[in-house]
Amino acid sequence: MNFSRINGRGRVLTRVRRNLAVSISAGTALLLCSATFSMSQSATLPIMPLPSDVQTHDGRQVLSPHFSYFTSGARDERIDRAVARTLRQVEERSGLLFDRTPEGKFVAAADGKAAALLIDCRAASAAIPQLGEDESYTLEISTAQTVLRAPTTLGVLRGLATWTQLVKSDRSGWFLPALTMRDAPHFGWRGLLIDVARHWQPIDVIKRNLDGMALVKLNVLHLHLTEDQGFRIESKTHPKLHELGSDGLYFTQKQIREIIAYAAERGIRVVPEFDMPGHATSWVVGYPNLASAPGPYAIERRWGVFDPVLDPTNEDVYKLLEAFLGEMAALFPDPYLHIGGDENNGKQWTANAKIQEFIREKNLKDNGGLHAYFNRRLLDILQKNGKKLVGWDEILHPDLPKDAVVQSWRGAAGLAAASKAGHNVILSNGYYIDLIQPAREHYAIDPLPAGNTLTAEEQARVLGGEATMWAEWVGPETIDSRIWPRTAAIAERLWSPREVKDKADMYRRLDYVSRRLDEIGLQHLRYREPMLRTYAGDAAQNEDLAVLRELLTLLEPVKGYRRNHAMNDAGPSQFIPLTGLPDLAGPDAPATRAFAEAAEPVIFEKGNPSELRAAFEHWRRVAARLQDCAASGRLGPRSGEVASIGQQLAELAEIGQEVVNAAESSSSETHGAAWRDQIIEKLDKNAGSAPVVEFPAANSLKLLAAAVSERPRQGEFAPAAWRKHLKALAFPKKSK
């Protein structure tokens, strides 16, 4: 079999199917299976990311307790361990108990023919995964066995991640659908950034998220290790960095090695980030002389962009960095090392006469030039240690050497500019999962969208992307609920062919992968019930918990940076308990998603609003139950908050009713701009007055109000322009 066509970056793809409806191939030689295997079950597969190419066949491979596997080709114990992990997961999910050897291992078959799972790995991957390694594989599942072939260990790992998602069941038992699959990634850099600095995330959080990443074929863990709010890694050369900068919450170097090994075992690279020269308060708590203004400094406890910045004119800074980065370069085997470089507000530099003098002396022009000077010095240090530099948008400067990689957080323009300037680039703009957008919005972002204007060479420099889990509002209990399952949609965008983009099908499959993530120990579903019990309190009854659960299908945390803004005066932000309504609530609340989908045709195509009317009825009932349970006093100190939310939901239903009535009324005269603005104002007041949670359905209602108010002018617009026009009216003051 020739893999070369789908190798490497995987852009040369064969037989990519649009719309994911996987065809049923009737003419195979496979045996027909029992009648319970319905056509609808095989219509699409419950897997994520979708593969490049798949054909399902009639029939199934039944999983029996007498399961054995066989590996041919390269010997690699990582494969045995990955098989053992996979089979144990299947056992725990299914209740099956697979055969064991006397030593307690899963059984290796005598030969490939006798094996339920035959794995053929052409060559063992290096001990540490490398950017650009071949991750392709093929799966051939017949009634007799699964054959998984891959050119590398990495490909085998990716194939096993697919295989475990294919395991399904019906009344008769557990099985895999017969199929033929070829698969390879679209992009080679598919990352998840975890900010362990703003809120500390201990090693078990990292490990379980590595398990999740492996399941959806992400291959880069980007650890954001330093921030104003914490220096989260042990330095043996400069121990005051972590000792004074972390409240004692940091990774030891031994733990880092453990993380790297755990990741490598799953085919995942670990790229560390040490953010400089800004975002550096925690550095200068222990070493105040490195800052650009006199100390002393304390760990920052709030969120935002702060002044402390390293002093690029101070040779002591480079002495520390030579030692520290040397130490880190030895600790982290990956050739890429991220130096941050973002959001330096320049205030300390501007206020420091000595620094300004230095800029003039060295002809650096301005603070930007000084930043570039600093980066060149950093680059020297990294090169001496055999590392390539990665940094955020702001490092882009004409003087930046071409082998520096730019990670774009500010948008497509920055990405294109960096790529045109000759840099490899990674996209993160659009993948900021901390901002609580629905999965469909992230899913729509393609690092290389159809119709982009980059040359082939420039396109080749787009390595991929990274979801970014910034940690202002996540602790170890809630972080999984912000990462998953939405990051699986981003993983699919980065792995699957560009043509895989049906949002409804993505959401359908997201529900499956969410369950698989739940089963392997991610906390995104299970964190909520204990937190809800605590929120509701000792006196709450089942009915109270039930209505709060209903509420959480309608309510979401506020989006963007609104929670920062709302909480800025509450006290030291880092210590705010993450156990309130915005923590219980999550992105993509189910009823919210359903409402947006039902509203879409009503807004843009004058569809039938009966589903919306039913939703208003539902809201009214939920609102009444919330009021009752708040009035009962059983929710103790939460009663006031719940009453107010209930009140808002009731008003939302009233406003919704008014907007839909207007949409159906024949007279448009009374529903002009003034009416629309009044609706928008009422919605802002009533769906946004709880400062940190919102009812996103209000957005659909705003759009509908805009559509009603502009209905007479619809003829003037093409469909896309009409959509844009309504959005502009519905969200007039929307700031980014």
Added chain:
Amino acid sequence: MNFSRINGRGRVLTRVRRNLAVSISAGTALLLCSATFSMSQSATLPIMPLPSDVQTHDGRQVLSPHFSYFTSGARDERIDRAVARTLRQVEERSGLLFDRTPEGKFVAAADGKAAALLIDCRAASAAIPQLGEDESYTLEISTAQTVLRAPTTLGVLRGLATWTQLVKSDRSGWFLPALTMRDAPHFGWRGLLIDVARHWQPIDVIKRNLDGMALVKLNVLHLHLTEDQGFRIESKTHPKLHELGSDGLYFTQKQIREIIAYAAERGIRVVPEFDMPGHATSWVVGYPNLASAPGPYAIERRWGVFDPVLDPTNEDVYKLLEAFLGEMAALFPDPYLHIGGDENNGKQWTANAKIQEFIREKNLKDNGGLHAYFNRRLLDILQKNGKKLVGWDEILHPDLPKDAVVQSWRGAAGLAAASKAGHNVILSNGYYIDLIQPAREHYAIDPLPAGNTLTAEEQARVLGGEATMWAEWVGPETIDSRIWPRTAAIAERLWSPREVKDKADMYRRLDYVSRRLDEIGLQHLRYREPMLRTYAGDAAQNEDLAVLRELLTLLEPVKGYRRNHAMNDAGPSQFIPLTGLPDLAGPDAPATRAFAEAAEPVIFEKGNPSELRAAFEHWRRVAARLQDCAASGRLGPRSGEVASIGQQLAELAEIGQEVVNAAESSSSETHGAAWRDQIIEKLDKNAGSAPVVEFPAANSLKLLAAAVSERPRQGEFAPAAWRKHLKALAFPKKSK
């Protein structure tokens, strides 16, 4: 204030109240509080274990964000850390954000008067807690502040564990009820044994359970580290012990030190157990020459009592033990070291001519004498290392030196015998939480019950007790659900005065402490939902999950060792996935408990059975829903099991109906012994046919059938004898 009266073992108690109804002291000088503080709220306190003495007052200490504390007396940073842990828990529970210093610490008040929490600790405890240390404390909560006084750091920790349970809320906010409390433990050895050997339990399981232990004032973690199925501790002197005996699943010595420090921080001792000479298969995998029969050996994967036993006639055994126990004695600071000693079946010794010759030569009489010889040799090694020996019942032998401690797993007789023989003793019989008995049964077991016949001296040798979490059927996901909350009831038995024994009140408070345990991260409640989702499968609807949840209020795992017996042929037991119905189900299922309570007066006092009839109706409805959901096929491979359970429940309802009808019928002639035995047979068949789960309500029905059948003879019996008589009839073949 004089603490001497309640010092030490704490048996001298003042003003112990029976029945837990805490009196309201009206005549205090405290200010009256707002009208929302009702009398009923203060009637009993939601805490466990109950203190020796408490008086509640009108009024409350309101918790405000401006919280500060002050420590007087001995300086001990453990107290600051314990306060920080406690306050953080309160923050996460309440959503309050307490003030912080610029360094991010909770605020220390300028003086005692200004503090919301004043802690007076007379003397800092030793770094490692010791048996017999003073753990007493007093709490004085007024509207102004809490004053916590204790003679030792340990007492402060116990007082904080009470304080955090006293925090409650109503509509107006968070507060503590005003009260005066004196408290001290009944027994000084209050332990939890965790078997980390049969199923491996990683360090995070241990840590969260230490948190739970601290909350309910348990003070000994007994780590059962070696078993036939695993050698779970790193040995540097004999690394083949853990390398070949553990599948790689063991505590490193560094982790052990981490556990000891974590425990000490919470006032908990760590006593290690190395089980010898039996239960030793995992020892001899790496060192087969130490066994009493030729090897090779493999790690045992099944449950039971196995033959491999160390050879006491082999000097190499003592060489290894000298090195290994020396190593362990240095690692574990506690003066007590447990050498197991239980369940040596003697087969290898009997079959070995050389060993039998040794017994004759040394005049050891028999295998028992050889075991005593082995123990003497062990004792020498321990004494050389400054350790005291602890072992199970079987080590009791006339030659056993008096300073060896006997842990009784076989019963009150063994406990008394060992105490009379001059040994200190610990009770575990009756506290076997792995056997899935309801909490009330463990709660009824007192190491020193009223009316015991021990002399004062013998009584003084009863140090306390230990709950034992044997790990045949628990993994890291389920172990908390077997330990908690029932172990809190055992903790109360060991801490609180003997007179605290009202079961209904125990259960009422157990619900509160269960929530507090949930809040600090124990998994006993939260483990179930994810497992239920997996059990129900991808196609399950909310209604399916709902009825399965209902089922789990009625169903429990089988008791005693029945699961071992039922599963003995299923394959290597250690690998059976612990994700099935008996894992989902737990002890003390709520509806089961309610049914038993409702049945009690009907059985023994001819009470009104209307509640029972209502239960049968409920069972019928649940059964019908189970059948429906099984028939739908949505439960996939679980459909058959669920259908069968539904069928059993329906039949249980029919039988119940028949028994209650008989109880109400005026004719007793048709309901004699034959009828009763037929009912019992039907119940055995229909409530016990799922081999690993059962409907415990069947037991109440058996008793009721027995009562009906013997009704004409009731006059012949005194009440207690009548009860005993019915039990004998209802459970005729009941084996221990």
